Amino acid sequence: MLEPLPDTERHNHATVLQGQFRVSASPVDEFGTVLGSCVATCLHDPVASLGGMNHFLLPKPLSETERGEVDVHYGVYLMEMLINAMLAQGGRKQHMRAHLYGGANLHRGMERIGSANARFAREFLQREGITLAREDLGGSAARRLDFRPASGLVRCRRLAAVDALDAEAAVSLRPILPRTEPRGEVELF
Template sequence: MADSRMPAPPFYIDIFLQPGDFYFGDSDTRIRTILGSCVAITIWHPILRIGGMCHYMLPKTAQRQQHHPLDGRYAEDAVQMFLKEIKKSHTHPRDFEIKMFGGGNQFPQQNSGLFPISDRNIELGSSLLAQHGLQLKSQHLGGVGHRNVMFDLWSGDVWVKHVEKVSTP
């Protein structure tokens, strides 16, 4: 059986997102990140082969400053950053494939009975996407441990390696 995946271009840009980073680009790009309780959202336009990824750390800022620049550390700002890029590309939110990853509980023993930041990141991120007409196509969320995420903008493929946290005696 033939492999139907689109091959990588001969030369491509490899971007690694740190927590709070945001990137939007074209088909000659691979974006990677590592997630714990943070969440990554990927968006991809299958016809134009443009898209991006964010790596947000918190649902929203505690104190909103008037006329503040958007800050990729927060879900509410990261979604606004995507909407700005969608508008600049003269496309519509419904034209993009949206995927969401992360939100792993890093300290399950310490968070029993609490609403951990990982769960709040997932909840608000999902809600914001729905509010703005960004429909999730795929997700890999929650659980325990961290994830390595790799997103190829030339194909829209996202690869996730979930490493569950192992308890030591």
């Protein structure tokens, strides 16, 4: 379990949002995110004292886009980017250890997106030969995750259903903007 840094010690907290990844070897960096059906992969190379986290929304696109563009919200992209960024900073795949979090199925009667995300992440790591050291996947609760990439320490807390709904409601309370005619590209979430 990850203990908070003492207030006297400086630390840098960065939030990893859907479609993002971050890598660091700094002992004062800490990455955090909140997960529902999404999955976050925390990779750590203990030899290089290096780690990273990603946060993906869906495993992979159902089909390729007409223009061959990459959508960063997909696990197939974010897993590759995370591994490659760690390799670029001196990590070695054979030393990497993975932790997987999230993959909840928050709403009954809806497609089991969380289960599909979890299955994809496990299979991806197995194909890449990366050891899965720990997982906290599935269920119906959202999770709050904090990860220290240089040490590999992780704290995962399950959120009460009310907390998860409050977090969803806060996102939906954004100001309503006047409707305009559609133009340009459309991005679906």
